[in-house]
Amino acid sequence: MTLLGPSGCGKTTLLNLAAGFFSPDGGEILIDGERVNDVPTYKREIGMMFQNYALFPHMTVADNIAYGLRVRHVPRKERDRRVEEVLALVRLNGMAARKPRQLSGGQQQRVALARALVINPTVLLLDEPFSALDKNLRASMQVELREIQRKLQVTTIFVTHDQGEALSLSDRLAVMSEGRIRQLGTPEEIYRRPCDRFVASFVGDANVLRGRLDGLDGAEAIVALGTARVKVPAAPLRGVAPTAPVDLFVRPEQLRVVEADEACAASGIVAAQVYQGGHVDLYIDSEASSRDKLLVRSAGYDAMARWPIGAKVGVSISTDDAVAFAIP
Numbered sequence: 485m486t487l488l489g490p491s492g493c494g495k496t497t498l499l500n501l502a503a504g505f506f507s508p509d510g511g512e513i514l515i516d517g518e519r520v521n522d523v524p525t526y527k528r529e530i531g532m533m534f535q536n537y538a539l540f541p542h543m544t545v546a547d548n549i550a551y552g553l554r555v556r557h558v559p560r561k562e563r564d565r566r567v568e569e570v571l572a573l574v575r576l577n578g579m580a581a582r583k584p585r586q587l588s589g590g591q592q593q594r595v596a597l598a599r600a601l602v603i604n605p606t607v608l609l610l611d612e613p614f615s616a617l618d619k620n621l622r623a624s625m626q627v628e629l630r631e632i633q634r635k636l637q638v639t640t641i642f643v644t645h646d647q648g649e650a651l652s653l654s655d656r657l658a659v660m661s662e663g664r665i666r667q668l669g670t671p672e673e674i675y676r677r678p679c680d681r682f683v684a685s686f687v688g689d690a691n692v693l694r695g696r697l698d699g700l701d702g703a704e705a706i707v708a709l710g711t712a713r714v715k716v717p718a719a720p721l722r723g724v725a726p727t728a729p730v731d732l733f734v735r736p737e738q739l740r741v742v743e744a745d746e747a748c749a750a751s752g753i754v755a756a757q758v759y760q761g762g763h764v765d766l767y768i769d770s771e772a773s774s775r776d777k778l779l780v781r782s783a784g785y786d787a788m789a790r791w792p793i794g795a796k797v798g799v800s801i802s803t804d805d806a807v808a809f810a811i812p
């Protein structure tokens with residue numbers, strides 16, 4: 485389960501509540517169905533890895549990991565066995581006697597994870613654990629964490645402000661803003677069916693096109709834009725007058741550039757091209773855009789030569805996943 489939201493929205497506060505460092509003014513905190521509001525942190529058996537996962541620099545890797553077991557008075561033999569087990573799990577066999585400074589950043593990170601896991605926690609709380617790692621290391625740590633988490637089947641709350649990380653790691657995702665959960669769902673539900681403007685803008689790239697409501701029928705509504713008619717969920721548009729203007733949110737990969745004289749949703753002029761390796765981002769100046777330039781993402785690099793800067797083009801929409809919201 486991931487908490488995703490901009491800095492300051494309350495993610496760390498929520499983890500601190502779950503861990504018992506803060507106590508809530510109201511409401512209940514349940515672990516395995518048991519109310520733990522009045523249970524102190526050390527009795528909640530929570531594994532934690534926070535942004536500043538300070539390891540004890542003077543202790544060996546093994547002692548760092550064993551620390552939580554020692555304070556719980558786990559007997560020596562059992563302690564050694566569990567440390568060895570968890571070292572293997574995070575692939576640090578043979579590193580037990582090293583000091584933290586003799587390890588790379590990624591290895592230190594794995595020690596911190598091992599330290600959180602060794603107590604067999606009821607819940608694992610991870611607060612932006614990878615934000616200090618470089619991109620490649622972060623990606624491999626994400627894959628590794630997911631494997632370990634699946635193997636151990638330990639309930640995990642992961643906090644991030646990085647939407648890519650949230651989409652790729654989570655079974656469930658809660659998008660937060662200003663202390664509230666705006667939407668809770670699978671990554672796919674959140675990406676394909678964002679419930680409001682905030683979620684639609686915060687998760688993934690979105691174009692916002694000014695359209696017009698062209699009919700509401702049960703769960704579906706139709707938004708008209710140029711010659712295009714786009715199907716969207718009706719729920720966010722209840723109460724909007726027929727033919728009223730609405731904002732249509734469309735992902736960059738759901739737009740296509742076409743010849744200027746083709747029937748399409750919008751027209752404009754190519755303002756910039758950005759080569760991204762596997763795809764090309766075209767930025768298009770268009771009156772249909774409610775925000776900035778339209779962003780169209782095309783696979784391959786053919787689009788670079790075909791739609792040069794300054795070209796007059798059309799933009800068509802090909803998706804069943806657009807969403808629309810009333811104009812605020």
Ligand SMILES: Nc1ncnc2c1ncn2[C@@H]1O[C@H](COP(=O)(O)OP(=O)(O)O)[C@@H](O)[C@H]1O
Nearest residue numbers: 489490491492493494495496497498499643663
């Ligand atoms: N101990 C505290 N007392 C009062 N306000 C706090 C405290 N800790 C954090 N805050 C405020 O609560 C809000 C949420 O903070 P935080 O949970 O750290 O956000 P996030 O982790 O999502 O970046 C912020 O506005 C922050 O300034």
Ligand SMILES: [Mg+2]
Nearest residue numbers: 495496497611
């Ligand atoms: Mg935080």
